[in-house]
Amino acid sequence: MKKKLFIIILLLAIFAVGVYFAVTDAYIKYESVIFDILNPENKSNGFMKFMTDAGEASSIITIIIVLLAIPQTRLKVGLPSGLIALFSRIVNTVIKSIIARQRPVDKLLIVGEYSFPSGHSMNGAAFFIGLMLLILRLCKTKQEKIIICILFISITFIIGVSRLYFKVHYISDVISGWCLGTVIAILGNEIYGFLLNRGKNGTGKIGV
Numbered sequence: 001m002k003k004k005l006f007i008i009i010l011l012l013a014i015f016a017v018g019v020y021f022a023v024t025d026a027y028i029k030y031e032s033v034i035f036d037i038l039n040p041e042n043k044s045n046g047f048m049k050f051m052t053d054a055g056e057a058s059s060i061i062t063i064i065i066v067l068l069a070i071p072q073t074r075l076k077v078g079l080p081s082g083l084i085a086l087f088s089r090i091v092n093t094v095i096k097s098i099i100a101r102q103r104p105v106d107k108l109l110i111v112g113e114y115s116f117p118s119g120h121s122m123n124g125a126a127f128f129i130g131l132m133l134l135i136l137r138l139c140k141t142k143q144e145k146i147i148i149c150i151l152f153i154s155i156t157f158i159i160g161v162s163r164l165y166f167k168v169h170y171i172s173d174v175i176s177g178w179c180l181g182t183v184i185a186i187l188g189n190e191i192y193g194f195l196l197n198r199g200k201n202g203t204g205k206i207g208v
Helices: 002-024 033-038 046-054 057-069 071-099 119-136 142-165 171-201
Strands: none
Touching: 002 071, 002 171, 033 142, 046 142, 057 071, 057 119, 071 119, 071 171, 119 142, 119 171, 142 171
8 A cells, every 4th residue: 555655646746746847838939849849740640540539538437338338347347437537537627727728739620628737648557457456356377467557557548659759748748647647546546445445344336
């Protein structure tokens, strides 16, 4: 638990630095350098578009619906991951309205809302990292756990990078989104674990 607490504190500290970047906008010219590195010619990219779409609310909702429709994953994965995703969405909307950071001027996609923190990065991290932690509870071998971790961490990472590729977020938006989304995923998983143990020790059937 101490290790998880350290990770949470570290992620929140990085998020706090991101808030400073977003509020002051003092480092925009330095943050914008990443745009020319990732996509200097302002090109579209099918893979990046696919990954940025994977972070859309509609994609996440679709996955949740599938997980809820399958009896074996309904309570163990579908319900908790759905609640984590919903909470992340609410928190992201609130923070965006408070910080009210404007999007990069040269964005390549039509997007709404404010820029900080990146909704795709934050909600993607909350959902996919949360999903990863929930699935890890069901894995029986170390090899399975390694594959799951690589898969879901890669998805989360590329979704964030795709937002930079299309120049719709500054790098502090994306990194802060990853950090806060991961915190929500960890806390959501811990709450689920607490309720699961309580259900097993009591009369409930949570997680069965």
